[in-house]
């Protein structure tokens with residue numbers, strides 16, 4: 001995520017690291033480089049200017065001038081300012097005093113609106129024990145209603161739709177339905193168009209008037225850079241939304257939308273979506289994204305996810321094994337099962353400092369593990385415990401048994417070695433976390 005921006009900021013800061021002191025001259029050059037990096041990432045000009053002015057002011061006005069380690073202190077200031085630019089605190093969704101909570105979703109067609117409705121329902125159900133109902137108020141495209149129904153059936157959530165092109169009625173009746181079924185949340189999917197147009201805005205405004213939502217979320221494709229920011233402005237002027245959802249953050253987005261939108265529309269980013277699957281949704285934490293952009297890795301998210309799957313006891317045992325090089329294919333198999341449970345694999349890799357760049361060309365998903373599982377299943381217990389036994393004839397036998405090829409087995413053994421290395425990095429992450437605490 002935001003690789004180009006990350007590496008440019010890193011190289012700008014790098015130039016300070018060799019210096020014993022921050023001076024007017026070297027700081028001016030570094031700040032200029034950072035501003036250039038932001039503009040290259042399609043950050044709004046005014047936002048980029050404000051950001052770098054604030055950094056400069058803080059650096060010049062603080063005791064950093066006499067700092068022992070200017071590079072580190074400077075990074076800390078950039079980090080603080082970036083967190084500020086992204087909105088400081090995590091912004092939660094509103095919850096109605098009297099259920100149901102009504103959440104209205106608006107955005108352009110293709111922004112990922114309908115997918116987000118499904119993701120949000122899944123998230124609220126799983127994380128907050130809520131019972132949502134979806135309202136299919138995108139009534140003009142039958143495909144949109146079908147899409148919503150398909151998503152809903154995957155997560156076992158009801159959908160309210162009618163065979164009439166009356167979005168206001170759909171929304172109102174969905175709310176009544178929620179009341180009569182004692183469902184606590186209504187998520188309304190509205191129609192988008194390819195561009196901002198008056199009719200679409202009017203329609204969303206009418207739905208808003210009719211159901212008085214507790215929360216209006218504006219969904220926008222983060223890949224569209226400054227267009228995303230302009231669209232957000234237009235929507236906000238008409239419907240005065242409460243929060244932003246950035247989608248397609250897994251794509252090749254340069255970062256401009258994510259970094260500018262908050263300052264331009266003065267509304268918090270509440271969620272980000274990082275893939276097409278229903279589990280590819282994360283609440284938005286300004287500090288975590290800043291850590292990722294600045295190459296600190298999203299250690300906190302990773303640790304939280306890991307904590308859900310790995311208990312302390314197991315973790316310690318595993319650490320011992322890793323340290324003493326006793327981590328074998330049985331453990332590997334076990335870890336794969338846990339990683340699969342932790343959610344989107346590419347996301348996880350992106351959170352590990354350094355691994356993002358190293359592994360960006362590998363297309364990982366759950367299916368990538370199937371041949372691996374088949375190969376390990378076809379091994380004898382001795383082979384699983386001691387992979388060094390795997391000579392040519394054993395590999396041929398395993399390939400036959402697992403329906404794979406010797407090449408795949410060789411590949412797996414390479415991956416296994418890589419994973420061992422990665423696990424070592426992960427065990428070191430505690431240290432990274434502590435170092436970051438020190439920076440705060």
Ligand code: GDP
Nearest residue numbers: 109110111112113114115247248273274275276
């Ligand atoms: P809508 O027209 O706004 O309702 O958009 P859809 O929900 O139909 O999404 C449009 C396309 O974007 C679909 O192909 C989705 O699978 C895809 N999509 C949605 N969110 C994401 C995301 O976070 N990442 C990626 N890569 N694709 C997404």
